Amino acid sequence: MAELLYRTGRFAARRRWGVMGGWLVALMVGLVTFVLFSGTISSAISIPDTPTSKVTDQLASQFRSTSGGSGSVVFETEDGSAFTDAQKAGVADLLKSIGQVDGVTGVTDPFTTQAQLEQSAAQLSEGRKQLEQGQTALENGQKKLDQAQQELDQQREQAGEVGGAAKAQLEAGQEELDRRQADLDAQRTEVEQQAAGLEAGTQVAELSSGFRFVSEDASAAVGTVSFRLPNAEVPTEVKDEIAGLIDNSAIDGVKPLLSQEISQTTPSILGPGEVIGVVVAAIVLVVMLGTLVGAALPLASALLGVGVATLAAMSFSGLVEFQSVTPVLGVMLGLAVGIDYSLFILNRHRNQLKQGMELHESIGLANGTSGNAVVFAGATVMVALLALNVTGVPFLGLMGTVAAGAVLVAILVATTFTPALLSLVGTRILRQKERAASSTPAPATDSTMSTRTSVITLVAGIAALVVIALPALNMRLGLPDGAGQPEDSQGYQAYKIQSEKFGDGFNGPLLVVANLPAPVEEAALVAEQAVVGKAIFDEGDVTAVVPISVSTDRSAIAFQVLPDGGPNSESTADLVHGLRELKPRTSDGGSATLGVAGNASANIDVSQKLSDALPVYLVLVVGLSLLILILVFRSILVPLTATLGFVLSLLAAFGGITAIFQLGWLSGVFGVHEPAPILSFLPIIQTGILFGLAMDYQLFLVSGMREAYAHGAAARVAVRRGFIAGRSVVTAAAIIMISVFAGFIFSHDTTIKPIGFGLAFGVLLDAFVVRMLIIPAAMHLLGDQAWWLPKWMDRIIPDIDVEGAKLERAHPVHPQEAGTASAR
Known part of the structure; x- marks a missing residue:
């Protein structure tokens, strides 16, 4: 692989215009296919074959009036007084207009x-x-x-x-x-x-009686909008048309608001926060590299890769259902690794130029050595992301596949487009003083960390991570509801009005289907509704039970149940579980079985499914981590310490997320106005991405230690040399990645915000606490034992030259005349 990348680098350097033009063509093709074939993306999250989806399918097949989705339009008088007759007439007219929108099957006038x-x-x-x-x-x-x-x-x-x-x-x-x-x-x-x-x-x-359409003080009312399709499938154009009618309405003294089901929009892929993150990354690059040209090169490579990957992925959104967070995650990860991977190659190239290596040879060698490490590191990230498909959760598997595609494009761009750009800028990648005279490598240091310092560092680092991880013991999983929307959004304001005027449960009604032991006669239907409805109400934590429909063969009755708590409350979750276990008696002495659907129920099922999948995925990733690191470092203890460190940083990141987004600590700093359960798929996404990134930093730091040890340095001296050789580029890469991820913390979308924080905080802990403190301390204490490998395993494990050491020995640095290097 190293030799192939060496040749690829030299080819890209010689044919720079052709390579750069090829990537621009790829970008244009992606743009054309996006325009022609892209479809709509959804903010709704669902998983097939869950209890909720089965009830939803039953409603669609056996009930005439409950198969489509629905949303609410909340009306509130601006002065808090009761609605006047003129205001009621204005509300009725507005709802009538909404009812005429294509895709809307009906509206409910709250006053009527x-x-x-x-x-x-x-x-x-x-x-x-x-x-x-x-x-x-x-x-x-x-x-x-x-x-x-x-x-x-x-x-x-x-x-x-x-x-x-x-x-x-x-x-x-x-x-x-x-x-x-x-x-x-x-x-x-x-x-x-x-x-x-x-x-x-x-x-x-x-x-x-607990279910109302007009509040008791008559200052708020809720109209219902019924759709032909389920909420997840309602076209954006339909919701936009309804939103336009709301925005253009002029009911004197009345404020109309759309519920989250209608008003929730697709998050922007790049917003102000994300741009700030890129700017911070640019500043770090300028400080590290000392030239604007050098700083612009990794950014250009990353932006090109993100553009190609995002357009290509979104071109399939017309064929496959995309969640709104899917392309954003691809952009988030593509930007971060795109900058870092290009930086690794660029940094190696700069060091070689400073030693006097000829330009194209330096580009090829940097691509064959650091580029080889980039390919391996990126492959580990891709494997971890693609492994999300084994969870059995379709939207999560697609999310991992799209993100893995973004990483693949970042690798290809870094190993082809970046060499072409390096050839274009020539020696301008160096500062003027660096171009004036070649430098020699700094003499290797034989100093080591003291054993006492190593013990203190190791114990303090582990203790700090354990303390940070403690809030994760209280982690609860859920999906965003209206309470987590931006405070200035219609969805949030509608949620708060419904909660204050109608009760928390109004924001998360449950659909309960009672399957009867035998079809009920028409004359006995009301009595059966009363008997079963009373059993549901007596389960507790219920405000109202409203019969809404009966199946075509009268073998099932549908109820709308208003819980006491909100969609993400523990009492609602307990109610859902209780209803599913309840076997209410019917009028004829038999027993009915209950199925539960609705947004709150779906949230519970999705969270449960993902919670069950997390341990399996974690075991898979940890096992994969051990296997990969054994192959790379030909050691048992190095992979073991690296994996344990990854688990520690992961749990600590979970603790930070729980503390801020669920418990509300420092919530004002991060714009969390309504603490809530943690996004249900965040732990799995966090595990996959942080695993890959942790292996990146482990590779770039510890491979230097292994190389020094292999060249005869004492084990503890090798730890120091490898750490000094890799710390600057890893520090810069980590800061860049943290900056990019942190930019997404300020997104208005409640799905993106915790993902951005979790990844930024996770990289911060893993790079600066685990990789740069705990791992060097542990390696020092292990000494020669760190590189122990059973002889039988040494014989069967292939020699993976990740750093391209063989290539480097085949192409040693030969200082050239300054004019020769400049002329190329």
Whole structure:
């Protein structure tokens, strides 16, 4: 591989215009395919074959009115007073306009619907009064009938054995009383049936009473918008048209707001924060390299790679469903590794030029040595990302594949486009003083770290990481809801109004489907709804249970359940689990089974699925880490310490994320206005990316130690030499990567913000605490044992020349005349 990269570097240097032109053509092709074939991307996150998805499929196939998605339009009077008739009319007109948008199947006028609910309640109350009056009349009639029967019996007793007309008269009287009793019994049966129906209707109304469309103080109202397609599939154009109607509405004294389901937008790929991160990276490059040309070169390479990778990936968004965070993650990682990989090659090239090596030879050798390390390091990142496909979570696998594609493009750009640029700029990559005279390598130092310092460093570093990791013990996983949206967004404001005026559960209603043991008759439907609804309500932590539909064969009943807590609350999660285990009794003595769907339920299922996948993925990545490092360093203890260090930095990063985004520590500094559970897929994404990056820094630091040890230096001296040789470039690379990732912390999107922080904080801990403190201290204490490898393993393990040492020996540095180097 080293020899191939050496030749590639020299070819790119000689054919610089052709190579650069080829990449520009690739960028243009990506742009064309993006314009022609790209589709919409979604902010909704779902996983197939979960309990929620199964209930959603059942709703779509067996229920007529619940298969599509829905969202809300929240209205609030600006002065907090009750809606006037004119304002109610304006709301109705606006909702009517929204109902005419293509893709919208219907809207619910909150005032009309609330009036209907109140009218139904009044009718039930009036019906109960009439029923009570009827029951009183029946009781009075029965008393009179009983009294007449008693009198007739007395007359019969007094008459004795008589015949003729008197007997016939008594018999006629008895027949009349029997007829009247039969009429009375029939009326009683009818009233009892009415009473049963009224009782069931009243119970259903009582269970539903906690669900309102207009707040109790009449200052807020919620209209529902129903879509033809599920929320995840509603086209952006439909939501944009609704948003336009809301923005152009002019209801005097009323503020309309769209819920998160409609207003949530796709996060921008590059925003102000991200640009600031790139600027900080540029400053670091200028300070390190000392020239604007040198600083611009890694940035140009990274931006080209990101452009090609992003356009290529998004060209498939018309065929595959992309989550909104997928391309952003690709950009985030592509920028960071693109700058670093180009920097590694550039830095090696500069050192060789300063030693007097001819330009094209230096480019080829830098590409064959540092470029070889870049290929290997990038491959480890790609393997970790592609391994996300083994989690069985489709959107996560796609996310890892797209990010791996961005890393692959970054590798290709670094090993082809970067050499072409280096050839173009020539010796201007050096400072003027550096071009004036060649330098000789600094003499190797034989000083070592003291054992006491090593022990203190090791213990202090591990202790610090353990303390930082402690908050991770309380980590809860979830997905973003309206509470986490930017404070100035409609989604957040709508969420807060619904929470304050209607209760937290209004923001996360559950759809519960009761599968009955047998189809229910039409006449018994309300009674069945009452029985099952009461069992659901009695589960606890429930505000309202509203029957909303029945399946076409009447074998299942759908309810909307308002929990007491919000979508991400622990009480709602407990309620979902409780309902899924509940087997409510039905009217015929059988048992129903319950399925739960809705956004809150989906969040729970997604989080559970990812939480279950995390240990498997972590074991896979840790095992992969050990295997790769054994191959690279031909050692057992070096890979073991490197992997343990990675686990420590990973757990510490989890602790920092939990402390800020869930517990709310320093939340104001990072713009976290509503602490919430940690993004459910962040731990897995963090594990994959940090693993790859940790191996990068391990490789560039410890390979220098191994090289010095292989050349005869004492083990502890080799640790010092390797550390000194690699610390400057690793420090710069880590700062650049932290800067790029940190730029995404200031994104308005609640999905991007914690990912940016987690990666920036994770790189900070791994690079500066683990790789530059703990690992050198551990290597010092291990001494010669650090490089121990069983003989049988030494024989079967291939010799992977990651740093291209063989190539370097084949192409030693030969100082050239200054004019020769400059002329090329």
